[in-house]
Structures are given as structure tokens and as C-alpha cells.
Amino acid sequence: MGGIGNATATVTIRVKRFAPRPERPNRSAVTALRKPASPFGSTRKRPRGKQWSQEYTLRVHPHDTVLDCLLIIKRTLDPTLAFRYSCGHGMCGSDAVAVNGTPTLLCTARISDYAKQLPQNTQNEGFRRTATVNRSAAATRGFAASGGNVTETNTTETTEDTDANSVSATDANATVVAAEGTVAPTPLAPDLGIIELAPLPGFPVQRDLIADIDPILDQIKRLQPYLQADGKLATTREGKVDVFEYLQKPEQLAKYELLSNCIACGVCEGSCPVFAGGEAFIGPAALVMASRFLNDSRDDAAQQRLDAIDTADGIAACQSVRACGRQCPRGIDVGEEMWQLTTAVRER
The missing domain is CATH 3.10.20.30 (Beta-grasp domain)
Structure with a gap:
């Protein structure tokens, strides 16, 4: 300080x-006056x-x-x-x-x-x-x-x-x-x-300035944020593991290196008028993570990843406002990534 x-x-x-407010014992009971689920x-x-x-x-x-x-x-x-x-x-x-x-x-x-x-x-x-x-x-x-x-x-x-x-x-x-x-x-x-x-807009408030950001993590998990290779282990003529098979060139790394710096803070989602407005939208944080693996030359699940985001609450819900990237603490142009994903889905 x-x-x-x-x-x-x-x-x-x-x-x-x-x-x-403390939860009431019968709070979860179904009643005729309860508002129907979204x-x-x-x-x-x-x-x-x-x-x-x-x-x-x-x-x-x-x-x-x-x-x-x-x-x-x-x-x-x-x-x-x-x-x-x-x-x-x-x-x-x-x-x-x-x-x-x-x-x-x-x-x-x-x-x-x-x-x-x-x-x-x-x-x-x-x-x-x-x-x-x-x-x-x-x-x-x-x-x-x-x-x-x-x-x-x-x-x-x-x-x-x-x-x-x-x-x-x-x-x-x-x-x-x-x-x-x-x-x-x-x-x-x-x-x-x-x-x-x-509190951060778009998320349930737990107390004062603490918001429940579990929805970010849930949406990221939904898009399987891990490398998915073909599963075949490359070997040399001697039968040993060929560690050089998975090396990348600098230009290949540059395509997703900045995206891998995402810290899932929720700033982009709190800035997004669609997500923070309460509409059904997977959110820019999860889409940035999907883009990170779509741009990874070692990943072989590109079509499956595009299928996962090509939904009504996926990239189709993005309105291209680009407010999501204005305050990113890691310097990611989130709005540009949303546009690149939109283009990839339309052109496949």
C-alpha cells in the first residue's frame, strides 16, 4: 500500500x-405462486x-x-x-x-x-x-x-x-x-x-462486493478447456518417445499465447451487455478459452469445439458490441476474438 x-x-x-437474508427452511418447496423457471x-x-x-x-x-x-x-x-x-x-x-x-x-x-x-x-x-x-x-x-x-x-x-x-x-x-x-x-x-x-454486474451477489463467479467456471468447463490431441504417441525409429513431435514454431505459439493469459476474472462478462443483462449467453470468458485451443496447432478437436459454440446461447448470442475488451486486465482484445469466432463458425 x-x-x-x-x-x-x-x-x-x-x-x-x-x-x-437467511434462507427459510421451506424456501425450496414448490408452490403455486412461484415464478416459472426461465x-x-x-x-x-x-x-x-x-x-x-x-x-x-x-x-x-x-x-x-x-x-x-x-x-x-x-x-x-x-x-x-x-x-x-x-x-x-x-x-x-x-x-x-x-x-x-x-x-x-x-x-x-x-x-x-x-x-x-x-x-x-x-x-x-x-x-x-x-x-x-x-x-x-x-x-x-x-x-x-x-x-x-x-x-x-x-x-x-x-x-x-x-x-x-x-x-x-x-x-x-x-x-x-x-x-x-x-x-x-x-x-x-x-x-x-x-x-x-x-459488485460485478451479471453475477449473483453473496455479500457486499463479493459476487458468485462460479458461472464463469461452469461455462468454461462446458467447452472442455484442455488440449485434445489425436492420442497417438509419436516415436522414433528406436521406439522411444519423440518429444520433438509436439514442438511449435514461434509463429504458431503467437496465435494463442496472449489468449492463454486469461485469468477468468469476469471483467469481460460484467462489461458485456448481453451476459450482464441476464440473457442466455455462454459469455466471452468461455469463448476466449475456446479460441485459445482453436488457435493451438497441437489441438485436433477444432470441429467439435466449433460445434459446441455454434448454439443459440453460444457465439450466435454475441451482439458484437466489443465492450468486453475495453477493460481486460491482461490486454486481450476480447471483442476481436468474438468476431474471429463468428467468422470461423460461418465459414466452416
Whole structure:
């Protein structure tokens, strides 16, 4: 979290939070009032539970990432906040969320790139100011040691069973206790603006920013993402295994090398208006994996792979919007791959 200790500005992180409702014992029972299943076989369900928005204002460095901010919140301010990450370097793809409505990775999203200023007449819309918050000396020392400093927390809570809002907020000019019996105002700092976070679109929400991305893995498995050779083991004249039989030329490797870097983060699927919109579509992540093996000179299952994607919910469902490749963290032009697959299916 480089730069957090040299905090030079404030930023407000607005998180769309969600706490699931406990499942009822008879929830799975079939009733006459239950909505019929989708004819497309979709298993995605509308999340049921408590939903609300919560704001955290931190002092940060502009070059820090959004993941840095969430780690400060989690460790020093609000341990109930749920999000997912692993490597923190854009290699695992586990921390994909919607940042200002754009699917991306938390660990690659810089504060300076995503913080936005809201119009003055809408900055506090939906939030109500309450009393100034005083924190104990022990809490203050804890915040100082972590390098983070929260100056306000605003919440707007809603549930699916009621239209009433429960709002709580603290003054933006909150004060902290610097020592026993001494209250000092929080020093002013440049305001970078606000960053809005929401779960990855197109996937069931499990809690807060954690989405269930199992549908990605299920669709990838459906297309058999492994090398399928002819099964014949090449041998030399002496009867030994001919390891050189499976070597590739650099130009052969170049056809699929970039595609093999896909980390199944779900950014392309969250950006796809067809998949995220809830339509029956296998999704660009699975199709990229299919393209990876279609371009592999060692694979002998090209026709079977084309048959698998030549379905109503396969490549035919792609609308060629090309939004899927705009934020790919691995630099894959997903939209171009979708077009190449469409062409391959039509020309075979």
C-alpha cells in the first residue's frame, strides 16, 4: 500500500453493500405462486436481503489503489465490509468489481484515475448530517499507525420488503481525540472526490462486493478447456518417445499465447451487455478459452469445439458490441476474438 503513510488528499469511497437474508427452511418447496423457471435455463436469482449504500472518507495518496482503501477500511474502521482479493497485483483476477459502474480489478484501479467530483447540489443527496464523532485516544493512535483517517461515514439503507430509508451520517469535519482530554480538529486536505463501488454486474451477489463467479467456471468447463490431441504417441525409429513431435514454431505459439493469459476474472462478462443483462449467453470468458485451443496447432478437436459454440446461447448470442475488451486486465482484445469466432463458425 505504497503512499498511504504520506496521505495528501481525501477521497470518499461509496460502497453498495448487501447482507443476504437467511434462507427459510421451506424456501425450496414448490408452490403455486412461484415464478416459472426461465426457458433459457438461467440459474441467476435476484439477491434477497438488506441493501444499502455506505460512505467512508479517507486520507490517501492519489497513486494508491482502491484495494488499498478497502484494506484500510477493513483493518481499522469497519471489519464487517466484505470484498475479495488474493495476489493484489492483477494476476489472479479475484477482486473484480464495478468501479464507478465500470468492471475492473480493485488492485489495478488507481484513486487518481477513478475519483470524480460530484456537483455541489448532489454531493449530500440522500444523506443526513448528524452529530460530530469523537474517537478515543486509543482509536486515534490505531488510525495513525495504519496511516488511514476516516472523516465521515454515511449510510443509506434499504430492504426489499419496505421503501423506507434508514439514514445515518457524520459531519465531514469530524474531530478526533489527539490525547486524553484534548480534542483537535482533523486537518483539511484536498478533496479528490468520490469513488463508487458495486459488485460485478451479471453475477449473483453473496455479500457486499463479493459476487458468485462460479458461472464463469461452469461455462468454461462446458467447452472442455484442455488440449485434445489425436492420442497417438509419436516415436522414433528406436521406439522411444519423440518429444520433438509436439514442438511449435514461434509463429504458431503467437496465435494463442496472449489468449492463454486469461485469468477468468469476469471483467469481460460484467462489461458485456448481453451476459450482464441476464440473457442466455455462454459469455466471452468461455469463448476466449475456446479460441485459445482453436488457435493451438497441437489441438485436433477444432470441429467439435466449433460445434459446441455454434448454439443459440453460444457465439450466435454475441451482439458484437466489443465492450468486453475495453477493460481486460491482461490486454486481450476480447471483442476481436468474438468476431474471429463468428467468422470461423460461418465459414466452416
